[in-house]
Amino acid sequence: xxxxxxxxxxxxxxxxxxxxxxxxxxxxxxxxxxxxxxxxxxxxxxxxxxxxxxxxxxxxxxxxxxxxxxxxxxxxxxxxxxxxxxxxxxxxxxxxxxxxxxxxxxxxxxxxxxxxxxxxxxxxxxxxxxxxxxxxxxx
Amino acid sequence: xxxxxxxxxxxxxxxxxxxxxxxxxxxxxxxxxxxxxxxxxxxxxxxxxxxxxxxxxxxxxxxxxxxxxxxxxxxxxxxxxxxxxxxxxxxxxxxxxxxxxxxxxxxxxxxxxxxxxx
Numbered sequence: 001x002x003x004x005x006x007x008x009x010x011x012x013x014x015x016x017x018x019x020x021x022x023x024x025x026x027x028x029x030x031x032x033x034x035x036x037x038x039x040x041x042x043x044x045x046x047x048x049x050x051x052x053x054x055x056x057x058x059x060x061x062x063x064x065x066x067x068x069x070x071x072x073x074x075x076x077x078x079x080x081x082x083x084x085x086x087x088x089x090x091x092x093x094x095x096x097x098x099x100x101x102x103x104x105x106x107x108x109x110x111x112x113x114x115x116x117x118x119x120x121x122x123x124x125x126x127x128x129x130x131x132x133x134x135x136x137x138x139x
Numbered sequence: 140x141x142x143x144x145x146x147x148x149x150x151x152x153x154x155x156x157x158x159x160x161x162x163x164x165x166x167x168x169x170x171x172x173x174x175x176x177x178x179x180x181x182x183x184x185x186x187x188x189x190x191x192x193x194x195x196x197x198x199x200x201x202x203x204x205x206x207x208x209x210x211x212x213x214x215x216x217x218x219x220x221x222x223x224x225x226x227x228x229x230x231x232x233x234x235x236x237x238x239x240x241x242x243x244x245x246x247x248x249x250x251x252x253x254x255x256x257x
Contacts, residue, residue: 016167041198041229048165048200056167098238104212106205109237113201116236 001034005074012051012067014059019051026071026080033073035136042117043078043134049110050082050130058084058128077119081131088127145173148180154188154256155180156249163198174206178213187219190252194225199233211243220244224252 006029012018023044030043051067059065065085072079097108115121120133147158157177161169181187189210207223214221222244226234234240246252 019166038229044165044198045200045233052167052200052202103238103242104208106208107201109201109204112237113233116232 001075002032003075005072006032007072008070010069012055012069014055014061014063014065014067016052016055018055018067019048022051022069023047026069026073026078029071029073030078030134033075033078033136035073035078035134039134039136043080046114046118046121046132046134047080047082049114050080050132053110053130054082054084054086057089058086060086076136078134079131080133081129083124083129086128088124090127091123144176145169146176151253154190154253155184156190156192156253158192158194159196162195164196164203165198165200167202170200170202170206174209177206177210181210181213181217181219184217184219187214187217187221188256189214189219189221190249190256191221191223192225192249193223193227193230194249196226196230199230201237204233204237204239207243208239220256222246222252222255224249 008025010022010025012022026047027040027044030040035043054067055061059067068083070081091111094108094111095102097105097112102108114132118132119135122131145160147160149156164170164173180189211221224246225248226245234245246255
C-alpha cells in the first residue's frame with residue numbers, strides 16, 4: 001500500500017468520452033492505497049454516474065463548460081468531488097425510481113446507486129457539486 | 140464508434156441467446172450500440188423470446204439498466220418474453236438496489252432461464 005496520500009485535480013471537457021480516463025486515474029490511485037476489487041467496483045460505478053450526470057444533465061454537453069474532478073485518497077478513505085458549470089439541481093426532486101409507477105422508467109437511478117455504493121454522498125446547496133466518500137473496509 | 144458487433148447471438152429453437160462481448164457496460168456510446176443491436180433482434184422476431192446472458196459482465200451503469208428496461212418494454216409490446224441469466228455478485232446488487240430484480244425475470248443459469256420460456 002502507498003504510504004503517502006495522493007490527490008489530484010482533473011478538468012474534463014463536456015464529452016462522455018472523457019470519463020474513462022478520469023475513472024482510470026482515480027481507480028489506479030484507489031488500488032494503490034489498498035482498496036479492494038469490490039470497493040473499486042463501487043467507486044467506478046459511482047464515478048461513472050456522477051460524471052455522466054455532470055456532463056449530460058449539468059453542462060448539457062456544452063463545449064464551453066468544464067467538469068472538475070478532485071480526489072484525495074489515503075489508506076483509509078477516498079474522497080471525490082465532481083463539479084459542473086450547469087444550473088444545478090435539487091436531488092430530493094428526483095423521483096424515487098423504486099416506486100412501482102417509476103419502475104419501468106429508463107432513467108433516474110444514478111443517484112440512488114451512488115448513495116448505495118459509496119459510504120457518504122453529499123450535494124452542494126447550489127446542486128453543481130457532489131462529494132462522495134468511500135471508506136475502506138465498509139461493505 | 141466501432142461497426143463491429145458488441146453481442147454474440149445464438150439461436151436455440153425459438154430462443155435467441157445474447158451474450159455481451161464487453162465486460163463493462165458503462166458508457167452511453169456502447170450502451171446505445173448494444174440497445175440498437177438488440178432492437179434489431181426484436182424487430183426480426185414475430186414474438187421475441189430473448190435471453191440475455193451476463194456471464195462476461197463485470198460492470199454495469201444506470202444507463203445500461205435504462206437500456207434493459209427499454210428492451211423489456213419493446214419485447215412485451217410484441218407479446219414476447221425477456222429473461223436474464225448469470226447475474227452475480229455486485230451486478231446483482233445493482234439490480235436489487237434499484238428493485239429491478241422484481242421487474243426482470245432473472246435466473247441463475249442460461250439453462251434454467253431457457254427452460255422457463257413458454
